[in-house]
Amino acid sequence: MNVITVDGLSKTYDQGTTQVNALKDVSFNINQGEFVAVVGASGSGKSTLLHMLGGLDKPSGGYVHIDGEDLYALKEKERAVFRRRKIGFIFQAYNLIPVLNVEENIHLPLLLDHRQPDKAYINDLIHTLGLHERRRHLPSELSGGQQQRVAIGRALAYRPAIVLADEPTGNLDSANGREVIELLKLAVRQYHQTVIVITHDMNIASEADRVLHLQDGKLLNDTQSLGRDL
Ligand code: ADP
Ligand code: ADP
Numbered sequence: 151m152n153v154i155t156v157d158g159l160s161k162t163y164d165q166g167t168t169q170v171n172a173l174k175d176v177s178f179n180i181n182q183g184e185f186v187a188v189v190g191a192s193g194s195g196k197s198t199l200l201h202m203l204g205g206l207d208k209p210s211g212g213y214v215h216i217d218g219e220d221l222y223a224l225k226e227k228e229r230a231v232f233r234r235r236k237i238g239f240i241f242q243a244y245n246l247i248p249v250l251n252v253e254e255n256i257h258l259p260l261l262l263d264h265r266q267p268d269k270a271y272i273n274d275l276i277h278t279l280g281l282h283e284r285r286r287h288l289p290s291e292l293s294g295g296q297q298q299r300v301a302i303g304r305a306l307a308y309r310p311a312i313v314l315a316d317e318p319t320g321n322l323d324s325a326n327g328r329e330v331i332e333l334l335k336l337a338v339r340q341y342h343q344t345v346i347v348i349t350h351d352m353n354i355a356s357e358a359d360r361v362l363h364l365q366d367g368k369l370l371n372d373t374q375s376l377g378r379d380l
Contacts, residue, residue, distance in 0.1 A: 153311060176199065176368070183338055183344060184360055189364070237312045250289075275306060280296075302333055319351060
């Protein structure tokens with residue numbers, strides 16, 4: 151089943167007196183439970199695409215349908231609610247709240263949405279993330295890898311249908327990066343979540359069910375010239 155349908159998506163940014171076409175007529179479908187890597191050179195439009203999929207910024211043209219809902223036909227407030235329910239974000243900057251401990255940071259999206267946490271699941275998640283001995287620690291008391299795992303916990307805590315990750319392993323050493331990818335794959339396998347990851351890491355891309363390769367704002371064929379400009 152298609153969970154994401156992108157049709158004719160384009161995005162133009164104004165940069166002073168010039169304009170940049172960050173995405174040009176991009177179309178694709180993604181099935182529920184797919185693990186998708188987004189690759190391409192710096193400036194090819196990867197972050198822009200992720201922002202559009204997540205309802206964070208309006209496209210200049212085209213459509214994004216998530217679970218059959220036309221994302222940008224929703225009013226701003228409705229889109230914000232929809233996004234919180236359906237989509238978990240993992241950014242390279244962890245964006246953890248410094249005065250909240252590990253457990254509180256992970257629970258935050260549920261609290262904001264007035265939803266009851268599934269305690270058993272979150273407990274499992276904290277264990278899987280290797281954070282059980284750190285659950286009362288503040289972000290400042292954690293290593294970079296641990297902070298990234300908290301950010302992943304926060305994105306997975308309410309089991310969103312879609313997880314969007316912008317270079318989640320970019321700041322991690324290869325062992326920690328490996329673990330992060332295993333966790334995301336687990337989300338796909340166990341909970342049939344759809345995971346879309348921007349990466350420069352060829353090893354990660356080679357493990358994905360699908361690779362979306364952007365070049366200068368255009369989507370190349372899934373198989374075309376993979377690995378040339380990661
Ligand atoms: P990537 O993630 O592949 O590095 P981006 O999506 O960040 O690519 O950027 C694609 C192009 O759009 C680049 O030329 C970038 O400078 C431009 N761009 C991205 N975001 C903005 C913005 N908020 N305002 C203006 N230009 C932007
Ligand atoms: P990456 O290559 O890792 O995607 P970038 O540095 O290209 O990182 O972009 C990070 C974010 O900064 C983008 O998603 C976009 O929102 C913003 N950005 C990028 N280029 C510009 C720009 N020229 N003007 C304003 N914002 C930008």
